[in-house]
Amino acid sequence: MEPEHLLKLRQLLAPQAEAPRLAKRKAKEVDEVQGPDWTSRYCYMAKGVVDAAAPLVALDSLAIPLQAPVAEALKKNGFDPLFPIQAMVIPLLSKSAEAADDEDSAYCCDVCVAAPTGQGKTLAYAVPIVQAHGTKANAKLTLVTQKPKWQLGVCK
Numbered sequence: 001m002e003p004e005h006l007l008k009l010r011q012l013l014a015p016q017a018e019a020p021r022l023a024k025r026k027a028k029e030v031d032e033v034q035g036p037d038w039t040s041r042y043c044y045m046a047k048g049v050v051d052a053a054a055p056l057v058a059l060d061s062l063a064i065p066l067q068a069p070v071a072e073a074l075k076k077n078g079f080d081p082l083f084p085i086q087a088m089v090i091p092l093l094s095k096s097a098e099a100a101d102d103e104d105s106a107y108c109c110d111v112c113v114a115a116p117t118g119q120g121k122t123l124a125y126a127v128p129i130v131q132a133h134g135t136k137a138n139a140k141l142t143l144v145t146q147k148p149k150w151q152l153g154v155c156k
């Protein structure tokens with residue numbers, strides 16, 4: 001019998017006809033996601049949170065104000081208001097970047113952001129990186145992104 005990981009790999013590489021069935025199963029798994037075990041601070045947003053009823057957040061009302069050039073660039077490019085995940089994650093990561101050297105701070109932590117495709121994760125982590133580098137010559141912010149390329153190919 002084939003080992004499970006090889007079976008999974010084979011399914012992921014299956015021809016297009018297999019894709020819709022696999023995509024459906026994956027979407028179900030997303031609803032039951034468990035937090036990561038490598039950090040106590042993570043943010044998970046349920047599927048469909050960015051719909052007509054979800055409150056968008058005006059840039060100027062963020063818990064921590066953005067640096068003026070960053071806010072200006074976001075507005076100029078049509079990213080005001082922010083999606084909910086951005087309004088949650090940007091202030092948290094900005095504080096986390098500031099507290100990187102202070103191990104006593106509650107914000108000195110890893111942050112895991114998990115949300116279905118299209119919820120605005122890219123800016124949620126990119127904005128704090130730009131901000132951190134704008135204020136500190138030696139900003140300590142490490143980013144690891146996991147891109148489910150196969151899933152994206154099926155969803156989009």
Ligand SMILES: Nc1ncnc2c1ncn2[C@@H]1O[C@H](COP(=O)(O)OP(=O)(O)OP(=O)(O)O)[C@@H](O)[C@H]1O
Nearest residue numbers: 078079080081082083116117118119120121122123
């Ligand atoms: N605040 C915003 N206002 C308007 N459009 C936005 C905003 N934030 C992101 N977008 C747009 O929404 C789309 C989805 O955003 P993004 O690609 O960041 O989502 P994602 O969660 O990273 O998705 P994926 O998991 O596919 O990478 C993009 O076209 C992006 O330009």
